[in-house]
Amino acid sequence: AERTGMTETWLKKHRLVYIGATRHPLILSIRDGTIDLSSFKRWLGQDYIFVRAFVPFVASVLLKAWKESDDGSDMEVILGGVASLNDEIAWFKKEASKWGIELSGIVPQKANLDYCRFLESLMSSEVEYIVAITAFWAIETVYQESFAHCLEDGSKTAEELKDTCQRWGNDSFGQYCRSLERIANRCLEKASDDVVSKAEVVFLRVLEHEIEFWNMSHGET
Ligand code: HMH
Numbered sequence: 001a002e003r004t005g006m007t008e009t010w011l012k013k014h015r016l017v018y019i020g021a022t023r024h025p026l027i028l029s030i031r032d033g034t035i036d037l038s039s040f041k042r043w044l045g046q047d048y049i050f051v052r053a054f055v056p057f058v059a060s061v062l063l064k065a066w067k068e069s070d071d072g073s074d075m076e077v078i079l080g081g082v083a084s085l086n087d088e089i090a091w092f093k094k095e096a097s098k099w100g101i102e103l104s105g106i107v108p109q110k111a112n113l114d115y116c117r118f119l120e121s122l123m124s125s126e127v128e129y130i131v132a133i134t135a136f137w138a139i140e141t142v143y144q145e146s147f148a149h150c151l152e153d154g155s156k157t158a159e160e161l162k163d164t165c166q167r168w169g170n171d172s173f174g175q176y177c178r179s180l181e182r183i184a185n186r187c188l189e190k191a192s193d194d195v196v197s198k199a200e201v202v203f204l205r206v207l208e209h210e211i212e213f214w215n216m217s218h219g220e221t
Helices: 006-013 015-022 025-031 037-068 073-099 110-122 129-149 159-169 171-190 193-218
Strands: none
Touching: 006 015, 006 171, 006 193, 015 129, 015 193, 025 037, 025 129, 025 193, 037 073, 037 110, 037 129, 037 193, 073 129, 073 159, 073 171, 110 129, 110 193, 129 159, 129 171, 129 193, 159 171, 171 193
16 A cells, blocks of 8 residues: 555564554464464454453544544544444354353453553553554554465465454555554654654553454464
């Protein structure tokens, strides 16, 4: 995809970490058809808990957009994100029942709790809109790039996992991620060096949390 602006600079600068987050062994094993289903189920249960914590985070970004954004259309893009999370929660329930997973019995693992706490820290009114929208873009984009990889030509993704890959790997989710990226870049262009470097740190933290999140599927903790 064509990229301009600060996000492109960061993706180049932190390319190895980005690849770590978007080409994780769990994703590669979905793509090559060798995935161990217990890893997939562990990821699914943990991600349901994550998504529930992600809703108030996205709502906090919406609130910041309303207060701080100079472009009224930002709010509409973020509101679209809130709406798709509503579908996503319903999807998790349906998917969990398909795999025989009892969602009410899932205990959040340490990496998940750490990631949710990080989201909560970004909800503070002290955190600038630019920093929060950067995190939001990065969180969504990691899933889009990861799952889209499992749907590319030549991938051997099992039929029963394709619905999961479609959820985040589909083209309209890709468009939505690019809208978030355009918002982030527009804001970053006008931001002070201080805020830009805060946003870069948060971008890197997101990538690290995403890697730790995938790592949970191994079940060593
Ligand atoms: C851990 N990151 C994680 N879960 C998700 N569902 C997304 C990103 C995308 O919404």
